[in-house]
Amino acid sequence: MPELPELTVFADNLSKAVVGKEIVKVDYRGKKSVKVPTEELTRSMVAARIDKVQRVGKQLLVRLSNDATLFIHLMLKGGFVLTKTEELQQLDAVILAVSFADGSALALTDPRGMATVALNPKRGEQPRDGLKVTADYLQAACQRQPNKMIKALLVDQEVIGGIGNAYSDEILWRARISPKSLAGKLPPEAIDALVEAIPAVLNEAVEEIRRRRPDAVSGEVRDFLKVHGPDLKSSPNGARIIKEQIQSKVTYYTEEQKLYR
Amino acid sequence: MPELPELTVFADNLSKAVVGKEIVKVDYRGKKSVKVPTEELTRSMVAARIDKVQRVGKQLLVRLSNDATLFIHLMLKGGFVLTKTEELQQLDAVILAVSFADGSALALTDPRGMATVALNPKRGEQPRDGLKVTADYLQAACQRQPNKMIKALLVDQEVIGGIGNAYSDEILWRARISPKSLAGKLPPEAIDALVEAIPAVLNEAVEEIRRRRPDAVSGEVRDFLKVHGPDLKSSPNGARIIKEQIQSKVTYYTEEQKLYR
C-alpha cells in the first residue's frame, strides 16, 4: 500500500530516529537467498553508522557510513517499528531487525513476508520521481508508449517513480482524465493538467499524513482520498464513483474524467 | 503452408534431383542484406557440389561438398522449381536460382517474397523433431509451460520442430484433445495419445502426399485432412467441426476432443 506520500513521511521520520546511530547487531529473516546473502548483509552493516535515509521511488534507500547502501521495498504491507533491542523478539513478522549501540532498534516487518531488502543493488536507468515530472518528460513518455492506458503509464515504475494504484486514481480524478485514456491521445492541455495534478496530489497527501501521523514509520491514512476507496460513493462534486478492474487493479473513477482515445 | 509432411517429401525429391550436381551459377534475389550477404553466398556455393538435402523442422538443410550449409525456410508460400538453366529467367518470384554444370537448375520461389535463405547459421539448442517426440519429452515440455494451451505448445518450433497450424489440428483431433487444453493439465493418457498421434498423423500425411504427388517440390495437398479445412463440415465420426481463432490462428476442432483445464 505505501506509495510516495507515506514513504516520504517514513523516510523523514526514520532519518530523525536513526541517523548517526551505530549498528551493533543485524538479524535478517527474509526470504532465504533471494535478495541478500545473510552473512554479507550482517558483515556490511555491523559497526557502521546510518548516514541517511531517503525515499527513491517506492523504495527507501539507507546509506551507511561505510558506503554500503540498503534498498528496502515495503511491497503491499511492509512497515517499520522503532523499538528497543530487548523488545525486538516480541515483534511478529520481522524481516530485518537492526540493533543500535544506544539500545534502540529498528525492525522491518511484513505480515505477508513480501518486503524486500537489497544490498548495494546495481541500478540502471533511474526513473523520474513523481515529484519531478515535467510536461516535456510526460509528453515524451506518452509518445513512447502511445497505446498504453494513462493509468498504466502513471503506475509504471520505469516511467515515474512512486505512484501506485491509489494515488494514480486521485491524480487522474484531479486532472479530470479517464484512467482508460490512451497516453498517445492526450492533448497538451491534458498533459498540463497531469503535470499540475501529480505533485499537487502527492504533496497534499504528504502534508495530510504528516499532520495526522507525525511520527509514522508504518501504516497508512487513506481516508482523505477523494475517489479511491471502497467506501466512497461520489466525488467531491457529487459524481458517482465507478469501481472497475483496470489492468488487474481495482480502479475508482467518475464520469467527470474525460476519455481520450 | 508447408509443414513437416510436405517438407519431408520436398527434401526427398530434391535429393534425388540435385545431389551430386556441381553448382556453376547462383543468383540471389531475396531481401537485401537480411539473411545472406549476396557475394558471400555466391562465393560459398559456386563450384561446390550438393551433398545432401534434408528436412530439419520446418526448414530444408542443404549441405554442400565444401561444408557450407544452407537453411531454407519456405514460410507461407515458398516452393521449389526444378528446371533448366536457360528457362530460369521465365520464372516469377525467384528468391534463389542455382544452375548446375549439367544444364539443369533449381529455383526457390515465393510469390510473397517471404522465404528465407541462411548460410551457415549458428544454431543453438535444436528442438525435438516432430517424428521423434517421446512421452518423456512431451511430458517435460508440458511441465515447463503448464499454462500454455496444448495447441500453442505443439506449433511452438522451439518445443517441437515441424508441426504447423494445419497438422496441429489433425493431431489434436486424432488424440481427442481440445486445442484449448492446458499443457500442464494433461494426464498421462493424454500425453500418450499425443505421442501416438503425432508421428501417425505426420507419417500418414507423408505417404499420402508421396502417393498423390510423387515428385512434389512445391505446393500442397490438403484435401485428405480430417478436420482442418474450410470446407469440412464434420469429422469422420460425424461430429460438427468448430472453426475458431485460437492464438490468432484459424483452428478447427470438434466436441469429441476433451478439454483438460
Add this chain to the structure above:
DNA sequence: GGCCCTAACAACGA
C-alpha cells in the same frame, strides 16, 4: 495494494 514472470493477443514487416 506491489512486482515479477508467463502467456495471450494484435499489429506490422519481411
Add this chain to the structure above:
DNA sequence: CTCGTTGTTAGGGC
C-alpha cells in the same frame, strides 16, 4: 498459413 519483434494486457505466485 510463417516467423520475428514490439507493445500491451491479464493472471498467478510470492
